[in-house]
Amino acid sequence: MAMNDRLREKIRQISAELRFDLFGPKGYPAWGTKFEDIEDATGEVGDALACEMLSQGLQVQAGKEGYHDGKCHCGEPIPFEEVAGRLLQAKRGDAQWQETFGQCKRCRKAFFPSVEGFGNRAG
Numbered sequence: 001m002a003m004n005d006r007l008r009e010k011i012r013q014i015s016a017e018l019r020f021d022l023f024g025p026k027g028y029p030a031w032g033t034k035f036e037d038i039e040d041a042t043g044e045v046g047d048a049l050a051c052e053m054l055s056q057g058l059q060v061q062a063g064k065e066g067y068h069d070g071k072c073h074c075g076e077p078i079p080f081e082e083v084a085g086r087l088l089q090a091k092r093g094d095a096q097w098q099e100t101f102g103q104c105k106r107c108r109k110a111f112f113p114s115v116e117g118f119g120n121r122a123g
Helices: 005-023 035-065
Strands: 082-090 093-103
Touching: 005 035, 035 082, 035 093
Parallel strands: none
Antiparallel strands: 082 093
16 A cells, blocks of 8 residues: 555544544543553554545446446446445445446346356356
8 A cells, every 4th residue: 555645644534633632621531541452442443444445436436437327248238226235344344335236137147246146166
């Protein structure tokens, strides 16, 4: 990953704001709080932030790069009017987004985001 100075500075700024939301008006944990408890609390915020960024990125990707109205290989128009919610267990928690899908009425080919399963195995 390209962690550049601009991104590091943005993380510092966001962290400064989140400390007050997490620890209250002082912006730091009470004196005597166990390090493990502080680490758990900040880790939970970090994981939530990572999952939110992942979910947002996947949602935008699905909207811009995913299936859009078009034609099947047989020439039949494919409207993508249905929406499927997606949920993926990531390293830091759940990633959630929605994608459109459809099916050719003539040849019944499904146009749905790939999910590894019985009918879709990486080869």
